[in-house]
Amino acid sequence: MKYLIFDSGPIISLTMNGLLPMIEKLKEVFDGEFIITPSVKSEVIDRPMKIKKYKLEAIQIKNLLDKGIFKLSTKIVPDNKLDQEIKKILKTTNGVIRTKQTGEKIKIIHEGEAACLAFSNLCGADNVIIIDERTTRLLTEAPQNLEKLMERKLHVELDPELSLLKDFRKYKFIRSAELVYIAYKKDLIGIKKDKQLLDALLYGVKFKGSAISSKEIEAIKRMV
Amino acid sequence: MKEAGNILRVLKETKRLLEEGNSHELKKLSDKTIRSATITQDADNVIVAVLVYSLGKIIEREHYREMEGWKEFYGSITKNLSQATQCLEKDNVKTCRVYLGKIRNSLNKISGNLSRYIKDIFKKAEINKAFKLYEHGLSSEKTAEILGISLWDLASYIGQSSLSDASISISMPVSKRIKIAEDIFG
Numbered sequence: 237m238k239y240l241i242f243d244s245g246p247i248i249s250l251t252m253n254g255l256l257p258m259i260e261k262l263k264e265v266f267d268g269e270f271i272i273t274p275s276v277k278s279e280v281i282d283r284p285m286k287i288k289k290y291k292l293e294a295i296q297i298k299n300l301l302d303k304g305i306f307k308l309s310t311k312i313v314p315d316n317k318l319d320q321e322i323k324k325i326l327k328t329t330n331g332v333i334r335t336k337q338t339g340e341k342i343k344i345i346h347e348g349e350a351a352c353l354a355f356s357n358l359c360g361a362d363n364v365i366i367i368d369e370r371t372t373r374l375l376t377e378a379p380q381n382l383e384k385l386m387e388r389k390l391h392v393e394l395d396p397e398l399s400l401l402k403d404f405r406k407y408k409f410i411r412s413a414e415l416v417y418i419a420y421k422k423d424l425i426g427i428k429k430d431k432q433l434l435d436a437l438l439y440g441v442k443f444k445g446s447a448i449s450s451k452e453i454e455a456i457k458r459m460v
Numbered sequence: 461m462k463e464a465g466n467i468l469r470v471l472k473e474t475k476r477l478l479e480e481g482n483s484h485e486l487k488k489l490s491d492k493t494i495r496s497a498t499i500t501q502d503a504d505n506v507i508v509a510v511l512v513y514s515l516g517k518i519i520e521r522e523h524y525r526e527m528e529g530w531k532e533f534y535g536s537i538t539k540n541l542s543q544a545t546q547c548l549e550k551d552n553v554k555t556c557r558v559y560l561g562k563i564r565n566s567l568n569k570i571s572g573n574l575s576r577y578i579k580d581i582f583k584k585a586e587i588n589k590a591f592k593l594y595e596h597g598l599s600s601e602k603t604a605e606i607l608g609i610s611l612w613d614l615a616s617y618i619g620q621s622s623l624s625d626a627s628i629s630i631s632m633p634v635s636k637r638i639k640i641a642e643d644i645f646g
Contacts, residue, residue: 238644245600248615267646279601279611290612333597335499342499346601364644369618370629371599377631385628386597390495409632414641422645445600445615449625452634459638 238268238362241352242306244279245368246412247272249444251280251293253437255416256300261424262415263305271359273309273318273351277301309351313358321354322347329375332400333386336393342386345372356407364408366415370447376404412441413448417456434460463500466493467508468548474512475541478519486516494589498596501606504553506589507560510607514585518578529570533578536566591617 250259263270272280281298284290300306309318329350330343349372352365367373374382383396416437419425427433438453470493477486490513497505515537524530544559564582567575590607591614594600600618604611623629 240644244611245615245618248612249619252612252615262645265645268644283610284612287610287612290610293612340499342597343501344597344602345599346605348601349599362644364640369594369600370623371594371597371602374629374631381628381631382597385623385626386498389596390498392495392499408640408644410637410641410644414637417638418641418645443616443619445618447618447621447623447629448634449630451625452630455634456638459635 238266239271239312239355239359239364240266240268241271241273241309241355241359241363241365242276243352243365243367243369243372244276244348245445246366246415246441247276247280247297248293249368249412249441249446250415251297252444253440255419255437255440256296257426258416258419258424259300260303260305261426262419262422265422265424268361269307269312270305271309271312271355272301272306273348273355274315275348275351277308279348309355313355317358318351318354321358322350325350325353325357328400329404332375332379332398333383333394333396336395339395344375344382353404353407364410366410366412368411368441368446373409373447376401376407377409411448412446413438413453413456416441417459421460431457431460463496463502463505464548464551464553466496467504468545470508470512471541471545471548474515475538475545478515478537478541481519483516483520486512486519490516490589491592494592495596497589497606498593498598503606504557506606507557510582510585510589511560511563513589514578514582517581517585521577524574524577527574528572529574532570533566533574537563540566587613587617590614591621594618595621595623 281294284294329345331341333342333344334340356363356365379398379401383394387394420434420437423429434457438456442448473489490509493505493509497509540559540562544556547556567578586607586609590603590609593603600611600614604614
């Protein structure tokens with residue numbers, strides 16, 4: 237068994253681009269489960285269901301959950317175990333970046349993102365997290381970059397304790413951009429394959445929240 | 461309120477800049493306030509940053525001053541800003557919050573297009589400040605939580621961030637990430 241663990245961002249980005257049918261097709265060729273945690277469900281279904289502007293999107297995503305395209309993490313890892321692990325992760329990640337002057341810790345990630353990491357820790361199977369936002373990836377893959385970025389933006393000196401993150405290098409992340417690339421390669425978009433389509437897909441997800449640079453997009457296009 | 465002293469200073473500065481009609485400095489003051497908010501994540505700091513940015517936007521649009529309801533709205537801003545400042549000087553944080561809230565609530569008392577336009581400015585200011593928190597390094601969900609906005613509203617803004625194009629934001633070569641995707645899909 238393998239798991240593709242979805243954070244809220246990629247589901248939002250793909251939905252806003254009208255690409256939910258692509259997720260269904262990807263699931264057909266995936267030898268595993270597409271997982272969402274309860275906090276991701278809350279952000280992509282429960283909460284937008286109460287906002288008229290996004291209710292239709294929420295219903296469409298709920299339909300994928302009802303059809304079993306998305307599987308709730310609860311069916312694999314009990315919520316109480318997941319919650320305990322989330323707390324542990326938040327305690328670590330939100331204690332890493334501190335200001336030098338006051339020693340104040342900056343809470344940088346939220347329960348939703350931590351839940352994806354927690355499920356990855358507990359699922360006991362090969363897994364990849366699909367997450368569009370930059371901070372969680374930077375924190376685990378290049379925490380020194382996050383520190384530099386925050387110092388530059390906040391105009392304060394930081395005193396990070398990066399050693400706390402030594403166990404966080406194990407996570408594997410992709411973004412919705414890599415997912416649309418896979419769908420494109422496997423001809424699952426339902427539109428005739430050409431470079432214009434790939435360009436449109438990649439910029440489509442970028443402009444709906446996937447943290448990917450134009451250079452990276454051009455690099456992906458060259459891989460085809 | 462974690463930073464009453466800082467907020468008091470910001471409110472006094474806001475009143476002065478408002479009287480001078482200095483929209484540029486108001487927006488800069490809002491940016492400074494949001495930097496503090498990134499660290500403290502104090503809700504009052506965020507509310508003040510949104511308010512100050514909105515006021516900068518409002519006074520920038522000079523034609524609003526000719527519109528029906530402007531006098532009442534402007535009167536409400538100056539009166540409530542003064543009262544909020546006085547409350548904070550006396551450490552009365554709770555009443556200070558009430559006066560700050562009254563500025564936005566006063567929009568419900570004016571008729572015509574002005575109310576609609578300014579409500580829209582406040583809404584967009586919330587998203588703008590959320591975007592700033594994200595640019596300062598907080599995660600998107602943390603940002604949405606602090607501002608009390610939906611990730612759905614934030615998504616398009618995040619997509620426009622020039623930070624995604626900065627090399628500092630790239631934590632792995634894209635070819636390696638594609639390989640991860642290809643491997644998991646077999």
